[in-house]
Amino acid sequence: MTEADFIAALRTLPLHPGARGLTDDTAVVGGLVMTTDTLVEGVHVLSTDPAADVAWKLVATNLSDLAAKGAQVEGILLNLPLSDPVWDRDLLSGLAEVMTAHDVRLIGGDTVSLPPGAARVLTCTAIGRDAAAPPRSGARAGDSLWVTGTIGDAGAGLAIAQGQAGPSSLLAAYRRPQPRLADGRALGPVVHAMMDVSDGLLIDAARMADASGLAVAIDLAAVPLSADYIAFAGDDRLGAATAGDDYQLLFATDRPPPVAATRIGAFAAGAGLSLHADGVAIPLPDRLGWLHDVPSRLR
Amino acid sequence: MTEADFIAALRTLPLHPGARGLTDDTAVVGGLVMTTDTLVEGVHVLSTDPAADVAWKLVATNLSDLAAKGAQVEGILLNLPLSDPVWDRDLLSGLAEVMTAHDVRLIGGDTVSLPPGAARVLTCTAIGRDAAAPPRSGARAGDSLWVTGTIGDAGAGLAIAQGQAGPSSLLAAYRRPQPRLADGRALGPVVHAMMDVSDGLLIDAARMADASGLAVAIDLAAVPLSADYIAFAGDDRLGAATAGDDYQLLFATDRPPPVAATRIGAFAAGAGLSLHADGVAIPLPDRLGWLHDVPSRLR
Missing domain, CATH: 3.30.1330.10 (PurM-like, N-terminal domain)
Structure with missing residues (x-):
């Protein structure tokens, strides 16, 4: 099953x-x-x-x-x-x-x-x-998709934990994630939908769109990467966006957010996830993130 | 540890x-x-x-x-x-x-x-x-110790699950315990202390006494056994009282309880658990019930 x-x-x-x-x-x-x-x-x-x-x-x-x-x-x-x-x-x-x-x-x-x-x-x-408790299903057509922090650090940290050489900051991102409690308190009352990125940015964004009955388009070029990640993995934004374990906040709003965050996409009528970068459509990867039915991937 | x-x-x-x-x-x-x-x-x-x-x-x-x-x-x-x-x-x-x-x-x-x-x-x-939430620490000197239902059935059921021949009622007591929700609702507001019997009647009674800063004396002859238990195990009240998995309610009160239950002991100033039967003191067994540090015992 x-x-x-x-x-x-x-x-x-x-x-x-x-x-x-x-x-x-x-x-x-x-x-x-x-x-x-x-x-x-x-x-x-x-x-x-x-x-x-x-x-x-x-x-x-x-x-x-x-x-x-x-x-x-x-x-x-x-x-x-x-x-x-x-x-x-x-x-x-x-x-x-x-x-x-x-x-x-x-x-x-x-x-x-x-x-x-x-x-x-x-x-x-x-x-x-005392939670505003925005659901993951509340995104509206026209909302932007935002994410806090940087993406992919924990995925790189997992590779380091498994033996690759790399900076301790990335290993710490994998082993000691920082829950965004203060950001969440500020965002909760003003966003339409919110969830944390645990299984991978792409799969979690697709889940938010699906729960909201909308399509979401993500600008891969906008996905925020840390300097340490780029030094370790280069400009592998697709790897970062499918790695998981980020524990950043992913949210939908039509207004500028009250915390530091990056706009990475937009919701529209329709269904499904699409990717683009610098105006060019990018095919979806085979795997959008972590699924429990893929036991070969350690998480 | x-x-x-x-x-x-x-x-x-x-x-x-x-x-x-x-x-x-x-x-x-x-x-x-x-x-x-x-x-x-x-x-x-x-x-x-x-x-x-x-x-x-x-x-x-x-x-x-x-x-x-x-x-x-x-x-x-x-x-x-x-x-x-x-x-x-x-x-x-x-x-x-x-x-x-x-x-x-x-x-x-x-x-x-x-x-x-x-x-x-x-x-x-x-x-x-909506819980009255009587603590396990609320027993008072002079309170009687009561228990609902019968004790030892699940322990016998475990032996049956492990291969011994025995009645299905005992196996069911082990595999499908019945939480005493209605009894608990009736008892909650009127008892001084209450807990369920999960690790064994003796060890759980000793815990209630310890938490309450009292001694408890249990009349082993009063421990209620089912007819099926007696047919299976004979009059092994010590075995029943140390077997665990009973999920009966154990409570302390100085009044007759509002549900069917058996008076099995009394609290007094002091500390520790003592056993007697028909007026004769009985030495404590080596093991009062299930402890996680005794891995040889399957529970």
Whole structure:
């Protein structure tokens, strides 16, 4: 069963009205915003990634979903495996770091033993409040598509984590993503649609367009790259836009945004994603980003 | 690192006031009760347990924590692995059964791929509302200790699931526990302390006494056994009281409870757990219930 089939089947279960039909990364229940993400060793993180970085990423990726709803962070629940003492201690140290950095408090959780040799599986559930909660489905024809920060750094960082030589800034982008909480707070009340870029800029933009019932055209030449990325990968904007793990905010608005961001495209009536650069149409790549049904790609 | 060490370390992280110092199975945030539990294949469920039963148990055990707080069920979040198509379909079918049986709605979740051969790890986070939320720490000297239903059936069911011959009712107690939601609603406003029996009657009673700063004495002869249990295991009350997975409600009150339940002990000033039967003191067994640091015991 593909992930899409599985999620389609989940949609046939009784759904909470706050679940938004399972079309969003977050749910809204009783004034609280909720999101949950699971990291699997060997799938979402490398087994060689330091435990402290795994802890950081686990929490930061969930905070990123809260950022995309413009929420204040209320706290987190953690479902963690007991592992070897060194790994456990490093994990706890990374949790302390990310929670202190973003003023996050622990609400609860569960600890479990794993069978010998099992891949570590870690879950974080993040709770937010006071969220404008723009949906991913709210883009309007005529809106521009914007993104914060730079794209592709984490993808390059993954290559570095896997053994290539490269700057530590890119490795940090992969291992220690920075959730855009302040940007999200400023953007939440004024944008029409918002989500974070987790699976890849192109696939996530296509999902926003699809959820909004619109077409989106992206100017690949406008996709913002860091100097370190260009030094590492050259001008590979297509690689950057399909790499994922960026945890930048992607949003639709017809007004200039109140935070630093880059305009990379536009929504129009229709359907689907199209690419262009300097006025020239560019064929879509075979893969727009990370799909769970492509196990060969480590994420 | 033992689970106790790990949880002690988690307590040094910034804690949400609703976390109750991580001394309870649930947290209270913004008027909502939250609880989360993870099931690991080969640890909490057998790899031979049918997927539909795993789904049932995953949700039911979390609902049991809500029941212990006297909460109305608001909904659940699910973190699920993609597995093989047959297992996935059976899992979804079991989810539909347990959610329909207990009027539970899906709020959100996450689906992940696992590396080949990895143990399945499933997490459920349950959200409740309108909870009296009696803590496990509220027992008072002079209170009686009560428990709903019968004890030990699930432990016998585990032996049956592992190959022994025995009645299907006991197997069902292990694979399809029934969260005591209605009992919990009735008890929540009138009891001093409440929790569900998940790791074993003795260890959970000892935890309630410890959290309440009291001693508890349990009359082993009063521990309620089912006819099927006695037919299967004889009068092994100690086995029943240390087996776990019962998901009955354990509560402290100085008044007759408003639901069917059995008085099994009493709280007094002091500390620790003691056992007696028909007026005779009984030594404590080496193991009071399930501990995550005893990996030889499958749960």
